[in-house]
Amino acid sequence: MMYRNVPKTNWRVSELSFGCMRFKDEDTAIEVIRKAIESGVNYFDVAPLYGNGTAEVYLGKGIRGLRDKVIVTAKSSPGNGGEDVGEYNPETGFGIRTADQARRQIERSMKILGVDHLDMYQFWALHGDSIFEDGIKRGGFMDGVLKAKDEGLFDYIGMTTHSHSADIIRYIKDSPYEFDMVTLPFNLIHPERTEAIAYCAERGIGVVAMNPLAGGQLAKSVPIYQKIASNAGCDSMIEAALRFIIGQPGATVALNGITYIDHVLQGTAAIEKGTLEMDTQARLLSELGELYSTISPDRLCSQCRYCGKCPEGILIPEVLEIYTNLQLPAFAEDARQHLGAMIKLDPEGYDPAACTACRQCEEKCPNKLPVSEMMAAAAELWRMA
Numbered sequence: 001m002m003y004r005n006v007p008k009t010n011w012r013v014s015e016l017s018f019g020c021m022r023f024k025d026e027d028t029a030i031e032v033i034r035k036a037i038e039s040g041v042n043y044f045d046v047a048p049l050y051g052n053g054t055a056e057v058y059l060g061k062g063i064r065g066l067r068d069k070v071i072v073t074a075k076s077s078p079g080n081g082g083e084d085v086g087e088y089n090p091e092t093g094f095g096i097r098t099a100d101q102a103r104r105q106i107e108r109s110m111k112i113l114g115v116d117h118l119d120m121y122q123f124w125a126l127h128g129d130s131i132f133e134d135g136i137k138r139g140g141f142m143d144g145v146l147k148a149k150d151e152g153l154f155d156y157i158g159m160t161t162h163s164h165s166a167d168i169i170r171y172i173k174d175s176p177y178e179f180d181m182v183t184l185p186f187n188l189i190h191p192e193r194t195e196a197i198a199y200c201a202e203r204g205i206g207v208v209a210m211n212p213l214a215g216g217q218l219a220k221s222v223p224i225y226q227k228i229a230s231n232a233g234c235d236s237m238i239e240a241a242l243r244f245i246i247g248q249p250g251a252t253v254a255l256n257g258i259t260y261i262d263h264v265l266q267g268t269a270a271i272e273k274g275t276l277e278m279d280t281q282a283r284l285l286s287e288l289g290e291l292y293s294t295i296s297p298d299r300l301c302s303q304c305r306y307c308g309k310c311p312e313g314i315l316i317p318e319v320l321e322i323y324t325n326l327q328l329p330a331f332a333e334d335a336r337q338h339l340g341a342m343i344k345l346d347p348e349g350y351d352p353a354a355c356t357a358c359r360q361c362e363e364k365c366p367n368k369l370p371v372s373e374m375m376a377a378a379a380e381l382w383r384m385a
């Protein structure tokens with residue numbers, strides 16, 4: 001495993017880090033966490049909401065007896081997962097709006113994780129101005145976090161966000177605490193936040209690039225990806241995507257959502273091959289840009305599932321994934337077949353025409369996707385597919 005220094009901390013962080021959003025079940029999770037630690041992965045990112053509250057429990061069990069080998073972070077937010085400020089909900093980690101609630105939330109995560117000290121606590125889902133302003137108000141979220149840090153509950157404070165570069169930079173500048181790490185989405189299909197990454201690098205803030213495989217989109221096994229990856233001297237698109245991230249100037253680590261041991265092995269093997277040359281990175285970006293030229297990058301679902309349950313029973317991320325792929329010539333035929341099979345299996349879940357445009361999913365979507373518009377467009381595509 002390769003490691004990076006994070007200037008504002010005394011950490012050596014593994015270039016492949018472990019996102020705990022996609023665990024399968026307890027046994028698999030514990031096995032995978034232990035395999036990752038054995039392979040040198042030392043940075044773990046978890047949230048109360050992940051796995052409907054199971055991820056913190058599984059991570060706690062996975063690191064038991066190995067605490068000195070890992071950097072463990074936890075997080076919560078005044079937001080609701082999307083752009084707005086949320087209602088107090090300790091189970092999900094959202095709507096944490098007072099210093100007292102923040103303190104209880106930090107202690108709650110520590111207890112579930114089974115640790116008496118966290119390495120970092122994060123201002124999670126900082127996706128908009130109302131969340132930021134609520135978070136830094138007197139007696140609010142950050143006051144509680146700063147007090148807990150002063151009392152030694154953790155060493156550093158981070159921020160996670162899906163905002164655009166200009167907003168991320170403003171939040172860093174206006175925050176009452178200079179964040180030590182910033183976690184933001186960055187990948188070959190969404191390579192837009194280079195300005196924020198460069199700004200963090202300038203200030204010695206570590207950058208955790210989340211969503212390196214674009215919500216699994218880059219993990220698909222399709223011939224066109226194989227061809228593009230080969231052109232870049234890589235064995236797979238997963239390898240190309242991870243090596244691209246760690247080659248981005250200013251990016252510290254690639255935070256990959258891991259489910260199976262195979263993901264650990266593939267990820268560590270890719271990272272060990274090192275960064276890609278700049279001209280190779282540029283070629284990859286250009287080839288992927290061309291491949292995805294038929295869709296707007298602002299309409300790509302990252303499969304994060306923050307939108308929660310649709311009252312009409314529509315499986316939002318699943319439908320949006322097929323919607324995306326139907327618009328991409330290289331993926332359209334597979335998507336048509338997949339759609340046919342899924343409609344037979346679960347006609348309600350795969351029926352975008354049932355969307356009433358209530359927009360409750362849009363309020364929670366960190367990527368600010370116009371889901372109801374996309375559902376209407378998907379219904380149209382379904383008719384033609």
Ligand code: SF4
Nearest residue numbers: 310355356358359361
């Ligand atoms: S906007 Fe449509 S997809 Fe979203 S929750 Fe409402 S009905 Fe479901």
Ligand code: SF4
Nearest residue numbers: 301302304305307365
């Ligand atoms: S619609 Fe938005 S919140 Fe839901 S999975 Fe996609 S990106 Fe995440």
